[in-house]
Amino acid sequence: MAKFTTLTSHAVPLPADNVDTDQIIPARFLKVTDKHGLGDSLFCDWRYLKDGSPNPDFVLNEAASQGAQILIAGDNFGSGSSREHAPWALVGWGLRAIISTGFADIFKSNSLKNGLLPVEVSPEVYKQLMQAVQLDRTTKITIDLPTQSVTGLGSLEATFPIDAFSKHCLLEGIDQLGYLLSFDEQITGYEQQRP
Amino acid sequence: MEPRTLFQKVWDNHVVVQEPDRPAVLYIDLHLIHEVTSPQAFTGLRERGITVRRPDKTVATMDHSTPTDPKALKVIDDQARVQLAMLESNCEEFGITCYSLGDSRNGIVHVIGPERGFTQPGKTIVCGDSHTSTHGAFGALAFGIGTSEVEHVLATQCLLQRKPKTLEVRVDGRLMPGVTAKDIILALCAKIGTGGATGYVIEYTGSAIESLDMDGRMTVCNMSIEAGARAGMIAPDEATFAYLKGREFAPKGADWDAAVERWKQLRTDDGATYDKTVTIDANTLGPMITYGTNPGMGMQISESTPKVDAFDDGSQKAAYEKAMRYMDLEPGAPLAGQKVDVVFIGSCTNSRISDLRMAAGVFSGRRVADGVRTLVVPGSHDIKKQAEAEGLDRIFKEAGAEWREPGCSMCIAMNGDNLEPGQYAVSTSNRNFEGRQGKGGRTFLASPLTAAAAAITGEVTDPRSLLLS
Numbered sequence: 001m002a003k004f005t006t007l008t009s010h011a012v013p014l015p016a017d018n019v020d021t022d023q024i025i026p027a028r029f030l031k032v033t034d035k036h037g038l039g040d041s042l043f044c045d046w047r048y049l050k051d052g053s054p055n056p057d058f059v060l061n062e063a064a065s066q067g068a069q070i071l072i073a074g075d076n077f078g079s080g081s082s083r084e085h086a087p088w089a090l091v092g093w094g095l096r097a098i099i100s101t102g103f104a105d106i107f108k109s110n111s112l113k114n115g116l117l118p119v120e121v122s123p124e125v126y127k128q129l130m131q132a133v134q135l136d137r138t139t140k141i142t143i144d145l146p147t148q149s150v151t152g153l154g155s156l157e158a159t160f161p162i163d164a165f166s167k168h169c170l171l172e173g174i175d176q177l178g179y180l181l182s183f184d185e186q187i188t189g190y191e192q193q194r195p
Numbered sequence: 196m197e198p199r200t201l202f203q204k205v206w207d208n209h210v211v212v213q214e215p216d217r218p219a220v221l222y223i224d225l226h227l228i229h230e231v232t233s234p235q236a237f238t239g240l241r242e243r244g245i246t247v248r249r250p251d252k253t254v255a256t257m258d259h260s261t262p263t264d265p266k267a268l269k270v271i272d273d274q275a276r277v278q279l280a281m282l283e284s285n286c287e288e289f290g291i292t293c294y295s296l297g298d299s300r301n302g303i304v305h306v307i308g309p310e311r312g313f314t315q316p317g318k319t320i321v322c323g324d325s326h327t328s329t330h331g332a333f334g335a336l337a338f339g340i341g342t343s344e345v346e347h348v349l350a351t352q353c354l355l356q357r358k359p360k361t362l363e364v365r366v367d368g369r370l371m372p373g374v375t376a377k378d379i380i381l382a383l384c385a386k387i388g389t390g391g392a393t394g395y396v397i398e399y400t401g402s403a404i405e406s407l408d409m410d411g412r413m414t415v416c417n418m419s420i421e422a423g424a425r426a427g428m429i430a431p432d433e434a435t436f437a438y439l440k441g442r443e444f445a446p447k448g449a450d451w452d453a454a455v456e457r458w459k460q461l462r463t464d465d466g467a468t469y470d471k472t473v474t475i476d477a478n479t480l481g482p483m484i485t486y487g488t489n490p491g492m493g494m495q496i497s498e499s500t501p502k503v504d505a506f507d508d509g510s511q512k513a514a515y516e517k518a519m520r521y522m523d524l525e526p527g528a529p530l531a532g533q534k535v536d537v538v539f540i541g542s543c544t545n546s547r548i549s550d551l552r553m554a555a556g557v558f559s560g561r562r563v564a565d566g567v568r569t570l571v572v573p574g575s576h577d578i579k580k581q582a583e584a585e586g587l588d589r590i591f592k593e594a595g596a597e598w599r600e601p602g603c604s605m606c607i608a609m610n611g612d613n614l615e616p617g618q619y620a621v622s623t624s625n626r627n628f629e630g631r632q633g634k635g636g637r638t639f640l641a642s643p644l645t646a647a648a649a650a651i652t653g654e655v656t657d658p659r660s661l662l663l664s
Contacts, residue, residue, distance in 0.1 A: 017514045018389055018489050022628040027609040031260055031274040033234035033281055035342075045630045074510055076390035079423065079489070080628060082325040083232065084341035105359075105393055105425050106325060110341035163357060164216045176343070177243075180351045183212055183220050187248075187353055190211045190222055 002115035003173035007096050008142040009069035012059055013133045019073050020080035021107065025089040027081075038085055039092025060093075064137035069096040072130055076100075077118075078107025087114040097143050099150065101126045112166045113176060119143055119150060125158040145171060198464035201430050202361050202396045205336040205461070209319045211353060218355040224318040226253045226348045227304050228291070230260060230282040231609075232323030236346035237285040247289040249352045254313055255286050255293040258303045260610045263572050263599040268296070271611040289349075302575025302601045305329040305543035309413065310577055312442025316431035316458040321348060326543045326625065327426075328419040332412035333439070334431035334461045336396070339420065360470040362395035362424065366403040368477035373659035375553065376411030377545060377623065377642035379403065380418040381483035382475055385493040392424035395470065398463065399429050403477035409438040410549035417544045418625050421490035430462045482658055485627045485640040486530050487518035492627075494530075496645065496657045502527035521629055522637050523617075530639070530655050537620040538563075538596075538650040539632070540643055541572030542606035545623035548581050550643045555587040557647035557661055558594040564653030569596035570612065572604040596650065608633045621649035 029041045046058050054061040071090070077100040078086060087110050090098070097117040108118045121129070132153045133139050141152040145167060150158045162170075169176055199207070212220040226249075233255070240246065247253060260275040262268050270276045279296060286293035294301040300311065305326050308314040316334035321327060323345045330337035340354065347354055366379055384391075397419050399412075407415065412429050419427030436455055439445045446454040481495040492515070494500065500519070503526045506512035519526050524533070540546070540554050551573060563569050571591045573579040579601055582588055588598045605612040606624035614620055614636025623646050624631075627638035639655060648658035 015510070015513070016517065017510050018491075020489065020626075020628045022626065022631050026630055026634070027259075027607045028634075030231050030609060031272070031278050033278055034238065035235050045634055074514070076393070076423070079389050080325065080420075080626060082323060082327075082339035082341055084235075084323075084343060102390055102393065104390070104423060106339055106341060110343065113341065113343040163218070165218055165355070176355055177239075177347050177350060180220065180347055180353060180355060181245075183351070183353070186212050186220070187222070187351060191352075194208075194222075 001113065001169070001173050001175045004096065004115055004117055004145050004170040006142065006144045007069055008140055010064070010138055011070035011072050011099070011133045011141055012065045012068045013130055014059060014071060014073040015130055017074035018076045018079055021078055021083050021086040022080055024078070024086040025083065030083060030085055035088045037092065038089035039094070042089040042093045067094070069094060070099060070141055070143065071095050072099045072126070072133055074100065075102045077103050079104040082106045084110045084114070087111045087116045091116050099126070099129060112170065115170065117143065117145065117170065119160045121150060121158050121160055125150070125156070128153065128156060198467035200361050200463045200467045200469060201334060201398055201428055201461055202336065203467070205317055205319065206358060208317065218357045220353050221319060221356045222353055223321050223348050224252060225308070225313055225320040227308055227320065227322035227327070228253060228255045228345065229304050229322070229324065230257050230278045232342050233285065233345055234278060234281050235342050236349055237289070239346040240349055245350050247291065247349045250290040252352060253291045253349070255282055255291050256301055256304050256307055257282060257294070257296050259603045259607055261296050261602040262611050263602040263604045264611065265598070265600050268600060275610070299576050302577065303543045303546065303603055305417065306546060306574030306578065309333065309409070310442070310575055312439055312445035315439065315445065315454070316435060317461050321354065325420045326417050328424070329413050329417040329543055331416040331419065331426050331428040332409060333435055334428060334458065336426055336428065338425040359396045359425065360394055362392050362397045363469040363472040364397050364399050364475065365401040365472060366399065366475045366477050367401040368403055369406070370403060370477050370480060373482055373644060373662050374480050375642040375644060376407050376414040378480050378483040379475065379477070380415045381485065381490065381493045381640060382480055383473070384418065384421050384490045385483070386475065387422055387473060389421060389489045389491040390423045392419070392422040395424050397422070397424045397427040398469070399427060404429060405432065408549055409434055410547040413547065414544055418490065421625060431458045482642060482645050484530055484645060484655060486522065486524060487515065488521055488627055488629050490625065490627060490640060492518060493640065496531055496655065499529045500524060500526055531657060533655040534619065535567060535621050535649050535654060536618040537614055538567060538569040538646050539572070539605040539620055539622040539624060540646050541570065541574065541604050542624035543574065543603070544625045545643050546572060546574030546578065548578050550623065551578070551582050551587050554643040554647040555590045557644060557651065557658060558590050558596065561594055561651050563595035563650045567650055567653050569650040570599055570605060571596050572599045573601050575601050605632050621646045621655065
């Protein structure tokens with residue numbers, strides 16, 4: 001997994017609540033057997049017109065969005081299905097962090113395993129960031145994982161929560177399976193006790 | 196000992212290691228897998244050169260991308276064909292039981308788990324599918340996981356989990372005729388919203404829950420995720436034991452008696468507390484229907500959709516307006532009478548024998564309205580056989596509905612069964628997200644009774660009007 005320490009980037013504003021995983025990556029793209037190449041299908045049904053050409057009204061297609069590594073989206077982002085294809089598609093497009101007021105559980109868990117940082121902020125901070133980014137698409141935001149802080153817009157400084165273990169894994173680029181495998185002896189002990 | 200909730204008891208029984216400031220290492224008793232969320236996990240195992248720790252605790256089925264057209268059981272495309280073949284070869288390589296397309300034990304993963312007796316009270320059950328919450332109906336702790344976690348469980352039979360909070364959803368009272376388990380859970384989603392239970396495991400309690408049969412309890416637990424909860428649980432009781440007794444993988448003989456004694460302890464103790472409680476009065480519930488683009492946007496069919504100015508919150512108002520534009524519906528108007536193009540009866544929410552019996556009760560002696568395409572898709576081959584033995588298939592076919600082969604079908608629309616752009620469907624499935632049932636399709640979620648009523652009249656209809664006549 002890619003390490004995450006500090007990220008400074010311009011951002012893509014998506015001011016919609018309850019963006020579900022079917023919007024992030026529709027089910028018809030789930031027939032793949034690897035993790036790669038899903039970035040092209042990210043937000044497919046919003047991003048492309050009927051004839052397959054890019055929808056000029058969708059924010060991801062705007063020139064100002066290109067190269068952005070941060071997405072700012074409305075509350076309850078990633079609700080719905082457990083498909084890890086959602087973070088694979090977001091990361092595949094180039095995103096490294098999502099700022100929102102809340103995330104669905106499974107989406108958050110999946111993101112943390114793919115080096116994609118869910119940054120949960122208060123409604124006030126969300127509003128400030130969203131307005132600033134919508135007003136000036138070159139606005140840079142800094143997300144610093146060691147201090148769990150979001151800074152930008154001159155004076156804005158906010159903190160976000162993350163559990164100590166996920167933080168450690170992201171900072172070091174550790175994948176969680178290695179850690180889990182280290183408990184082999186205890187797992188065997190448990191299995192012997194409760195077959 | 197401190198009084199404990201049902202959830203706490205199952206959790207405590209499965210903690211292998213709990214280090215400070217670390218998630219618990221939680222043991223998993225049953226791992227269900229399917230074609231869509233497992234290929235990358237097996238690839239990961241191979242890359243690390245490790246094997247499946249407990250193939251005996253792992254069961255595979257094919258359901259998401261399988262075809263359901265009985266005339267030509269044709270897989271939609273090469274990509275799906277490769278995915279299905281890969282599940283078979285992965286299972287063969289690692290020694291996992293796989294119920295492939297065409298196998299008499301094949302069906303939707305959350306239907307066959309209970310049906311074959313794999314699902315049991317007190318077990319921890321996971322699957323790379325958010326509707327794994329279904330199995331909580333048996334007093335199991337069951338939740339959906341991502342593909343990385345599928346790999347974790349394959350490799351170690353464990354997961355790293357932080358302990359969730361508990362939410363009691365208490366449903367007391369009696370459901371009126373025409374009101375079903377689906378209406379309870381749609382009412383909960385409407386009440387607390389799609390993020391209302393994020394971070395919680397729900398335990399459903401109360402007389403209305405206890406009166407549900409196992410199929411109804413599965414419907415309720417299935418959609419816990421639509422309120423944001425990863426898991427929903429119901430304490431096991433005589434109905435649970437009666438359902439499981441004699442099933443292929445349920446304990447037998449003396450083991451059965453010992454298991455039932457153990458399972459009887461899986462109740463929330465007097466004096467145990469939940470982090471939060473929500474109550475619903477079953478007496479006041481009516482048949483529900485969703486009007487928007489998430490399962491929380493629902494109401495009783497007798498009501499009108501909200502007026503735009505009913506929302507104070509700016510982002511909620513924007514979300515509502517966006518949903519109504521997608522649905523092409525007028526805010527503040529009744530939904531009853533809205534023309535429908537397709538009716539879908541099926542999915543891991545409502546494809547079990549009780550659901551089909553309910554629907555058949557409405558179809559019996561009636562005809563599907565002209566121009567309405569109606570699909571009835573049983574959840575498994577066992578259910579299909581049972582329905583045919585009861586003559587339900589004849590009722591559906593004589594009414595003009597399609598009686599199809601088991602699978603996820605039009606709930607996920609990645610298998611050849613889908614809505615056309617702009618079509619309206621009344622669906623017994625679990626999600627009404629934009630494009631969920633096909634790009635540009637518009638979904639009204641409802642119970643099997645309401646779906647069947649819509650098929651007969653060709654419009655959104657309160658099913659009680661057909662039950663009384």
